[in-house]
Amino acid sequence: MGTYTLGAALSGALASALPRSCAPRQRKQKSGAPHPTGARVLRDSVEAGTFEEIFFVPPAKGETDRMLRAARRVLDAGRQLRREARQGSRVLNGVERRLITLTSASVRVFEEILTLARLNRGKVYPSYDHLADATGLGRATVARAIAILEAIGFLIRQRRFKRIEAEGAGPRYEQTSNAYRPMLPKSVQPYLPRWMRPAPLPDDETQRLVEHDQTMTQMHAELTCREWAEATVGGALGKVLARLGSALDRQERESQIDTEPLRISFETNEMMSWPHRPTRST
Numbered sequence: 001m002g003t004y005t006l007g008a009a010l011s012g013a014l015a016s017a018l019p020r021s022c023a024p025r026q027r028k029q030k031s032g033a034p035h036p037t038g039a040r041v042l043r044d045s046v047e048a049g050t051f052e053e054i055f056f057v058p059p060a061k062g063e064t065d066r067m068l069r070a071a072r073r074v075l076d077a078g079r080q081l082r083r084e085a086r087q088g089s090r091v092l093n094g095v096e097r098r099l100i101t102l103t104s105a106s107v108r109v110f111e112e113i114l115t116l117a118r119l120n121r122g123k124v125y126p127s128y129d130h131l132a133d134a135t136g137l138g139r140a141t142v143a144r145a146i147a148i149l150e151a152i153g154f155l156i157r158q159r160r161f162k163r164i165e166a167e168g169a170g171p172r173y174e175q176t177s178n179a180y181r182p183m184l185p186k187s188v189q190p191y192l193p194r195w196m197r198p199a200p201l202p203d204d205e206t207q208r209l210v211e212h213d214q215t216m217t218q219m220h221a222e223l224t225c226r227e228w229a230e231a232t233v234g235g236a237l238g239k240v241l242a243r244l245g246s247a248l249d250r251q252e253r254e255s256q257i258d259t260e261p262l263r264i265s266f267e268t269n270e271m272m273s274w275p276h277r278p279t280r281s282t
Contacts, residue, residue, distance in 0.1 A: 041173055045159040048176055051237060055158060055179055058122040064114040067184050070192055071107050071154060077191040078102045095187045098152050106145040108135050110154055114182055125160070127177040146180075153185030224249045 078099040084090035085100070092100070112134045116124045126134075131142045149155040158179045166172035189197050201209075220228055225245030233241050 041161045041175055042159050045161045045175065047173075048160040048162045051158070052123070052125075052179060054233065054237060055181060056122040056124070057181065059114075059117050059182075064118045064182070066196075067154075067182055068107075068111055068114055070184055070188065070196060071102075071110050073192050073196065074099060074152075074188050075102050075104065075107050081191075099188065099191065101148050102152060103145065103148065105135075105137055105141050106148045108137065109142055109145040110149055110182065113155070113180055117182055122181070124180040124182070125177045126180075153187055154183060156181040156183060 078101070081090065081092060081096050082100045085092050109131055112131055113124055113126070116126060128139050128142050131137075132139045135142065137145070146155065146157065150157050158181075160176050160179055161173045162176045164172050164174050220232070223231065225248045226242050227245075229238055229241035229245045232238075
């Protein structure tokens with residue numbers, strides 16, 4: 001599972017909900033290419049303070065405790081899967097091969113991230129050093145734990161960079177701490193006890209949700225690019241996307257160069273096609 005990027009998420013949302021003419025063009029990225037500013041900024045990084053409003057989500061009451069219990073159960077399930085695979089009684093699939101990589105150190109790091117999410121209303125952006133000090137683990141162990149949690153789906157990580165003051169012309173940037181969003185992936189639910197799995201929805205509620213999604217999809221398809229950005233994204237980012245959508249709408253209108261022919265009224269049409277129309281007497 002790769003690092004979650006805000007640009008990829010927004011591009012995917014625009015491409016799925018908007019007409020093809022409104023979808024933003026994808027820029028081809030070069031692996032290992034330096035940042036346009038010349039600073040040492042990791043790939044897929046987003047400037048701090050520009051996306052956190054839609055990235056962080058405050059957890060519901062008791063939600064972090066449920067996530068932690070689920071992670072511990074998945075740890076036990078991964079150990080059982082590993083034993084069965086060694087005995088040759090089970091062939092692991094892709095999800096199970098990721099589950100067996102979960103370690104107790106990974107669960108401990110996940111516990112600290114959940115604690116920060118509960119205390120800070122979902123705003124989690126600790127450094128590796130902070131996590132190492134809080135958990136008593138080494139910095140390299142923390143980095144491996146985050147990679148494991150991200151691969152399974154317990155975490156969404158977004159790299160960030162920030163502006164710094166430096167001598168010389170032009171702005172300067174440097175890498176800062178990542179932003180994290182804890183989650184409970186659906187892929188691990190079959191390996192949880194039955195009492196920890198969410199109850200299935202009634203059939204009528206499922207049908208209502210399907211019809212609601214179809215209605216919303218149809219409504220979004222009828223919106224202009226600017227209206228779609230204003231309706232789905234808020235804050236500063238929504239304003240930027242609204243301006244971009246307005247430019248796309250204007251460009252699409254200007255591209256329609258075929259003029260509409262003049263319309264002839266129904267009465268004039270009838271008179272022209274009437275074979276025995278009266279003529280003026282001389």
